[in-house]
Amino acid sequence: MGKIIAVEYVTLDGVFEEPAWSGPYFNDELGAWQSSNLMEADALLLGRRTYEGFKAAWPQMEEATGDFGKKMNGMPKYVATTTLTEPEWNAEFLQGDVVEAVTKLKTGSGSLLINGSASLVNLLTRHNLIDEYRIMVYPVVVGEGRKLWDEGTKVALKLSSTFTTTTGVEVLTYLPA
Template identity: 70%
Template structure:
């Protein structure tokens, strides 16, 4: 059975959207860690909004990001969407029940990475499908924006690993308790 790991950027006040606030804190340590997260993944699992943003940005960034960009662009992607009809960028769209489809993906793949994709992450969490939450907590408070967790989302977690970058980003790995 494969493993789903969610890799998320959040502020101290829990905001995850539009992570331009992460730029001043992103360094070689995080770059290396993100490289390992991506290189060990077999497939990406994305929500529609993240998929559309990544699809627009990443193909043009491949030259500057080298091996990471090549892997990110070439990796198969499964996208949870009810509105898109024409998959692009090595993507296929999940049809039917998302939780059931993701259970099937876990049977077919060893390592499935979820980046961003807040609605999808909350749905997967409610169905106990996430095996690891790899969360980078950036030392900034932005005061407003979409929080990573929807109101009402509940999950008990255990800290499996933690470390801090030289720029003060706490990198926390949690597993379901």
């Protein structure tokens, strides 16, 4: 059975969008942790906005990011979209009902990594399809912006592991309770 892992950046007030606020806190510890997340994954599972942002940025960053960039650019990507029609960047667009398509993907043996993609994370959470949540809580309050969790999304979680970086980022791993 496949595994879906959501990896998210959030502020203390729960904002996840436009994570420029994460820059001052990102260090080698988080870089190594993020590299480990990507290297253990077999494919990415992304929402349309995250896919478009990644597709625009990562092909130009491969040389500067080495093995991480090669893996990011070369691995398969499954994208939840109803508007895009021409897959690029090793992508396959999920057709029809996203929950059904992701449920089918989970019948495989690989692990799927979600980065960002809050709408997708909320949808899959409401259908109990995410196996692990890896959340980086940054020690900053931005006061406005889209929150990770949509109103109405509910999930009980149990803490699996935690560590704090030297820059004060709390890295929390949760499993469904």
